[in-house]
Amino acid sequence: MAEAPITSPSAQPADELLDPDFMTRLERLEILSRKIHTSRQKGERKSKRKGESAEFADYRNYVVGDDIRHIDWNIYARLDRLFLKLFLEEEELNVSVMLDVSKSMDTGDPHKGLYAKRVAAAMAYIGLCNYDRVNLYAYNERVVGRRDGLRSRRVMSQAVRFLQEVPLGGKSHFSTAAKQFAMRHTQKGVVLVVSDLLDKGGFEQGLRYLLGRRMDVYVMQVLSPQEMEPELAGDLKLVDCEDADAAEITVSRPLLNRYRANLRAYCESIREYCTRRGIVYVMAPTNHPFESLVLSYLRQQGLVR
Amino acid sequence: MSLLSWPTALIAAALSVPLLLLLYFLKLRRQERQVSSTLLWKRAVHDLQVNAPFQKLRKNLLLFLQLLILAAVLFGLANPVANFMKKPERNIVLLLDRSGSMKTEEADGRTRLEYAKDAAEDFVSGLSGGSRVMVIGFADRASVVCSFTDDKRRLRRQIRGIEPTDGPSRIGEALQLAVAYSSNLVDIPGVATPEAAMQGSADIELFSDGRIADADEEYVTRGNLRFHRIGAAVDNVGIVAFDVRRDYERPGMLSVFTHIENFGPSPVTLDVSLLLDGQRLSGPGSVQEVKLGAARPAETEPDAIAAPDEPGVLPASRSVVFDLHHESGGLIEIRLHREDALAIDNAAIAPIDPPREVRVLVVSGHARVRDLLVRGLRSIGVDEPAQLDPQAYETATEEDLVVEGRSAYDLVILEDHDTDRLPPGSYLFFGGVPKIESVSVGEEISGQPLVLWQENHPLTRRVMFENVFVAKWSRLTLPERAVRLVEGEDSVVMAFITDPGHQYVVSAFDLIESDFLWEPAFVIFLQNMVMFCSGSGLTGASRLVSPGETLTLHVPPGAEEVRVVRPDSRWEEINVEGRHTVTYARTHDAGVYVARFDDPGETAEVFAANTLDATESRISPNERFTIGAEEVVSVEGEVKVNEPLWPYAAGLALMVLLVEWWVYNRRVMV
Secondary structure: OOOOOOOOOOOOOHHHHOOHHHHHHHHOOOEOOOOOOOOOOEEEEEEEEEEEEEEEEEEEEOOOOOOHHHEOHHHHHHHOOOEEEEEEEEEOOEEEEEEEOOHHHHOOOOOHHHHHHHHHHHHHHHHHHOOOEEEEEEEOOOEEEEEEEEOOHHHHHHHHHHHHHOOOOOOOOHHHHHHHHHHHOOOOOEEEEEEOOOOOOOOHHHHHHHHHOOOEEEEEEEEOHHHHOOOOOOEEEEEEOOOOOEEEEEOOHHHHHHHHHHHHHHHHHHHHHHHHOOOEEEEEEOOOOHHHHHHHHHHHOOOEO | OOOOOHHHHHHHHHHHHHHHHHHHHHOOOOEEEEEOOOHHHHHHHHHHHHHOOOHHHHHOHHHHHHHHHHHHHHHHHOOOEOOOOOOOOOEEEEEEEOOHHHHOEOOOOOEHHHHHHHHHHHHHHOOOOOOEEEEEEEOOOEEEEEEEEOOHHHHHHHHHOOOOOOOOOOOHHHHHHHHHHHHHHHHOOOOOOHHHHHHOOOEEEEEEOOOOOOOOOOOOOOOOEEEEEOOOOOOOEEEEEEEEEEOOOOOOEEEEEEEEEEOOOOOEEEEEEEEEOOEEOOOOOOEEEEEEOOOOOOOOOOOOOOOOOOOOOOOOEEEEEEEEEOOOOEEEEEEEEOOOOOOHHHEEEEEEOOOOOOOEEEEEOOHHHHHHHHHHHHHOOOOOOEEEOHHHHHHOOHHHHEEOOEEOOOEEEEEOOOEOOOOOEEEEEEOOOEOOOOOEEEEEEEOOOOOEEOOOOOOOOOOOHHHOOEOEEEEEEOOOOOEEEEEOOOOEEEEEEEEOOEEEEEEOOOHHHEOHHHOHHHHHHHHHHHHHHOHHHHOOHHHEEOOOOOEEEEOOOOOOEEEEEOOOOOEEEEEOOOOOEEEEOOOOOOEEEEEEEOOOOOOEEEEEEOOOOHHHHOOOOOOEEEEOOEEEEEOOOOOOOOOEOHHHHHHHHHHHHHHHHHHHHHHHHO
């Protein structure tokens, strides 16, 4: 699967966003959050709050008003005092994926957009398998589509359809989109931003919005090999596919070297920014086999277990 | 310096239009390419511009190169010529001296001619591409070795092929040829190239040792003459005069006169020997030791015999006389036994005939005059001259007058008689004229003295015409070639006319109208006449020629072909069928020429060409000499050539274009 180059997203059959084999392997994974989040719904996650799960946490004295169902009658029998038996509350996890669907994602070979959608699908599937609350957001200069509150594996098809149907186009403006997302999505959780981050508006502001919501942020930068090692020659007028901005270049070895150095420095600056703020940054070249990215690389990065 | 001329502008246009087109094509047309984002590219371009020091320059390199090309083209357009150059392109005539003196061997054994050829080749090699060169070789005559061409290989080949001669240096004909050819270049439209017409006349480059006999008489009418002096050797002793005479009284006795001159800077002693038919004669007197002083400065005229020398100082030249008794014919040769730089003047050779009596015919109607003429002839050793009156002369049989196609007499003297009966021979007319073309008699002139006579001509030498009185004479109409021997105030009194096979001396006066017959001058004149006309009969004097001189041979009856054997043993055959005379001009080499006819009598004539030329023998190269009024000084150092610079500018433009192409490609190909 990974070895077969994907040329065009529209040529892909619907179920090929994730193939069944791979999905079974994804079932064993779960999304980690380094923060314990609260959720109104009881989920499969341990919560900081003491709750009603099967896992014992502590005892405490009964005070008036407590649910008498939680009183440990055995201790009352022995000590004749009322104690409440506290259990760890298990909560659901909010897993959000912010998928960049701007025009720039519609390039590259292997295709960046498809790669990003597959990552999003994989993350959604992992989340759904673990009874997490999965929210999918597609954005370019703003949020253009969302499917939130997905729970249980049954709605996986909805997620896939959403991902397949969301069009690629428009300018990207991550900070606007992140602001919208943050305003709308007040609950804490895990946010995975899948984008090429080639955003003239900058990426810092957007990440700040997400951090402001005390979210566990993961950033995955998807770059095509053409962006990492440009195969250009001659005197060219490069046109930005999003805003039609033109750059006249004469390709030369120094220029290419400079480009590569700049790209490296740019990625490095993102990584540094992220590291400083406790954000996990993942670099994903589209020629990197997708399955190994999810199954091993993301594991190493601590996003999934 | 005119910056722009028609052809240059044309060249510029032809050069610049394609260049401009090329530049147009070189102008960048950027290809559009969609990329995901120009964010990093812009940053990279910006960084590159900011960081790299000569980035602005780099970016504009193509522009700079184009500017350079344009500059080069403009420079070429300006038709620049370097300061020391006079003309952008030249027509040049190379004159190569190949006279006898150029055979002089220099210290390393190579001859001057070879040096001259080397110098000429170097000159040709150093010329600019557009120069057109013509090569003329000259000795006594000039010949075009190579007509105007810019093909340097051909020029060099032709220069290499120039052969030496033994002739004297006479530059006149060469200069005429040079001027004529270069005038052609200028004057005839269509023949001349526009460039040639623009340049005007050709420059003349003379490669010679500067010993040129006729330099004073010539002048350069067009162009500049530049003289490249060849050679350095000076040591030479040569024979400058040579003659063989038979004694009148004793025809068996031969006197051999030679004049030997030392041209070297130091006194010499040498042996001079006399050879007969190539054999050293036995007995005393056949070898003489001659001591000669150092040569006098070249400015002095080489009139050695008369020059009084200071006592005690050896003269540089001496006459040597050999006497021998020899009744038959043969070859007399004088040899100088000395090794010197020029070998050709160390020997002189003369063919001699066996002695025979001089036969003279006197034709006159006046018995008294006839008698006086016969007595005069007898007094100078002519035994029994034949006598005829005019009627008898006209009616005499052919056999009486003609022998072997020539007159039976060495000299025919006709007094008061016009005739057209003139078999090939020598004739002296008194009061009559030969009936030949362009000779006629006009009105009578009387009461005038004789004004002018040739004192150096062999016929009138030592004849004292100042004592001669002529009462009247007739005005003569003469052809151009006639030599005026004696002249009155406005008319010719005596003239010498030569035709092929004929020699005429025409006297306008009748002997009885003058006291010439009773003057001692008359006997001297008669002797001159007999010696001149019968010279060949006596000693073969007319068979002594200079190298290059044309030989005139009388064809014996029945001959169809003549074979001329040259000194180098090569021979040529000439068809002479039906001709009375034949000429042979290829006598460039000194030595003996033998002409054998295939007539029944197998007539053979022997000629000897000798380099008896003090000018040639004086081999010390001339630093300067004058041609006409212009002094010619040898050119030292390298030859400077007028070279236009525009081809270099064009070449530069082309080179820069190539560099630009390379740079462009490098930039594009990464």
